[in-house]
Ligand SMILES: Nc1ncnc2c1ncn2[C@@H]1O[C@H](COP(=O)(O)OP(=O)(O)OP(=O)(O)O)[C@@H](O)[C@H]1O
């Protein structure tokens with residue numbers, strides 16, 4: 243019952259929030275659009291997982307995807323760097339543009355796309371190689387370093403930006419799999435930024451981590467925002483509220499609502515969003 | 525109201541739950557004990573059987589590594605060894621001409637009656653030798669005259685000198701001295717004449733005949749005229765050439781097929797069919813592969829009969845499914861997160877597989893391959909059908925020459941009429957085969973450890 247009161251209270255302050263929303267939208271809209279998705283549908287065999295989603299991601303913003311389990315957040319995220327290509331039964335229709343270039347264009351090489359749109363996975367997945375080689379693999383693959391010293395520089399700066407350098411600088415030749423879970427996830431982030439992508443996709447990057455490791459990664463995301471556009475899937479609504487500029491709420495394969503994060507959490511426009519963020523289902 | 529609340533039902537009281545758990549606990553413990561008992565007795569049974577097998581084989585086979593050998597001073601009498609001068613290649617002479625002259629010289633050396641040298645040697649240690657010339661000829665096994673010939677060919681200056689040699693005695697003498705025949709049997713049932721038996725016992729007592737390590741078993745090919753010098757070298761080399769063919773053919777082909785099927789092939793009806801057939805192929809009785817080999821490789825491709833290449837090809841066919849299945853299951857076991865990580869960084873599928881998946885799969889692939897090769901090494905049935913069971917009295921110099929294989933040699937010796945001698949020799953051959961297999965398995969374990977150690 244007290245919940246309802248709270249709800250009415252927020253409704254009464256709608257005007258104030260509306261102004262805030264206008265401001266925040268204006269702030270993000272000042273940035274050029276990085277990714278445009280139009281009428282994206284995804285099928286797993288005969289099963290439709292995504293039912294036509296339109297969404298824009300602006301440059302240098304952090305967008306969070308929230309929604310109940312199985313609603314298609316990961317599926318949609320994987321469309322953005324065509325990781326769905328690796329699933330045989332998966333089919334994607336619609337249009338997704340990165341900087342005005344259709345990423346499903348047959349003339350575009352996924353290798354190039356994935357160098358532009360990096361990904362961090364739910365479970366830390368360092369290669370069973372040394373820390374150094376984990377970071378150096380991407381740059382070597384794309385020929386980003388001509389000399390060994392260039393490569394060393396990339397490794398150091400990537401690890402520094404991921405906030406891991408001081409912890410691992412003396413053990414670069416030891417296996418990456420020997421690090422703690424939180425360190426491994428930061429290693430994966432460092433590995434992703436080592437190829438200098440423009441967009442970083444993160445699928446529940448903190449779900450396997452303790453609160454301290456989580457807060458380190460959240461701080462990291464805040465810093466990375468300066469240089470990268472970030473799309474993050476999370477089940478933790480506090481996390482979405484803390485790190486993202488805008489939040490998108492997914493439900494049963496549909497994008498229900500997207501808006502400035504503080505706006506969406508305090509004044510959701512849709513009943514379903516409200517139900518979800520107030521914990522009625524999920 | 526949430527879903528959970530609507531479905532709430534009264535739960536049983538905690539004390540009752542405890543009671544139930546106690547009851548089921550006793551039953552569970554009994555089941556566990558029973559299962560453990562069954563498991564332990566199964567392990568004990570198989571260990572016992574393996575122990576029996578090994579005790580049986582080793583107790584029979586080990587004595588065969590030492591053979592009754594007679595030590596004689598052989599005088600290379602120039603009156604008997606009348607040979608021309610060994611040819612030397614002239615400055616003007618072509619290689620072909622020289623080879624012809626050399627061959628003529630060798631055959632001249634081969635014409636010498638070396639048995640007379642041996643008999644002269646025997647006369648020195650047996651006082652009444654001259655009265656029993658026929659018995660004398662039965663002491664040293666007939667193949668040893670070739671050993672003398674080879675000595676002369678290797679060093680013609682030997683003529684006119686005396687050399688102390690260890691010569692193998694006849695197989696029956698070995699049997700007699702090792703007690704593998706009933707000494708109380710009447711003369712008619714003895715293989716050796718009474719005189720020879722008397723001599724041999726005397727010589728053994730004097731230490732002229734001793735058990736010495738039998739290099740013949742390892743250095744000689746099979747023999748039917750001189751049973752005591754029958755060896756494994758021919759079969760061993762035949763098996764080795766076949767292994768070579770299998771390793772060069774089945775392993776790379778199997779691994780490549782597995783990688784393609786597992787990582788690249790589209791999942792459709794056709795690949796399903798291929799998969800089912802590969803699994804079926806692994807279950808096809810090996811003798812069928814022999815028939816196929818005889819028809820295809822010998823019938824159509826006109827490859828030589830009894831040759832290790834054909835054997836190797838047939839065994840490759842047989843090993844292929846094993847390698848494919850082992851490699852595929854290893855590839856399946858590599859966590860997909862590694863692949864995703866590489867793909868997410870912009871590696872192509874091929875790069876992801878070759879840079880990350882395969883290095884992790886190598887220990888498993890190697891183990892599968894070596895187990896397949898070891899299996900092929902022990903296979904007998906298909907080889908019988910492509911003529912590898914024929915008697916071959918030479919060591920093959922290449923994979924296209926006639927030869928037999930270790931397991932087939934075991935089969936052949938097992939069937940030899942001189943049971944008393946070949947029973948031990950068969951077991952000795954089994955020991956050699958087992959040793960070869962165990963070393964292959966050891967290699968598999970070592971490789972596994974070596975590549976796993978890195979992480
Ligand atoms: N590889 C796949 N094959 C078939 N169906 C899939 C596959 N991956 C996802 N799906 C289906 O697509 C739908 C969306 O799944 P998705 O993983 O995108 O959900 P999610 O929002 O990420 O859930 P969670 O929060 O639990 O990670 C689900 O119904 C799921 O069953």
Ligand SMILES: [Mg+2]
Nearest residue numbers: 315316317445
């Ligand atoms: Mg997900």
